[in-house]
Amino acid sequence: DSGVTQTPKHLITATGQRVTLRCSPRSGDLSVYWYQQSLDQGLQFLIQYYNGEERAKGNILERFSAQQFPDLHSELNLSSLELGDSALYFCASSGGVGQGASYEQYFGPGTRLTVT
């Protein structure tokens, strides 16, 4: 158990809909990362938040957005869903206060999104 939690575990929805994926980082970790894993694109970085602020952006579509709340949990919002958005979405966390250079990113179990 990595200590990172993600809900829901599975999500099935229709094209055009909007969903929200939730992530709680490991205790003390300030950084949250979102990744998308699909068969054709592999594992791709979407976006990173550090202590509530957006820090880095990767291959994130404009239809997708995220935020990190004061309690450090994060949500990834996916809207106007398309069939190609079906993928495994991971949240990872790193960088706990007082741990020095904590380079490892610990991944949550993922949310499997199926768009029909």
Added chain:
Amino acid sequence: AQKITQTQPGMFVQEKEAVTLDCTYDTSDPSYGLFWYKQPSSGEMIFLIYQGSYDQQNATEGRYSLNFQKARKSANLVISASQLGDSAMYFCAMREGSSGYSTLTFGKGTMLLVSP
């Protein structure tokens, strides 16, 4: 150019034998880190081992060791005494820069199958 290259789509090994999974990387940043993750069929991403670019010795974690050859820009994962539970997808990843909170770039992965 790809930043992380894993040239072996699949590897087979017999139980109790050692196996090496290849990873080469491309970066011009003198400070970087290399990671290996394991993804079993259940889908979670499990952190295995980390090597920093300035680390003098190869990283080891139990049965896992990282054969770091900086001049060749390779960071191969060695699994000693393979077990059936080692059957999984293995990803090599790189962090560029000296911040502990940088994002990771992943390779396409190597599927390892361990047979009895």
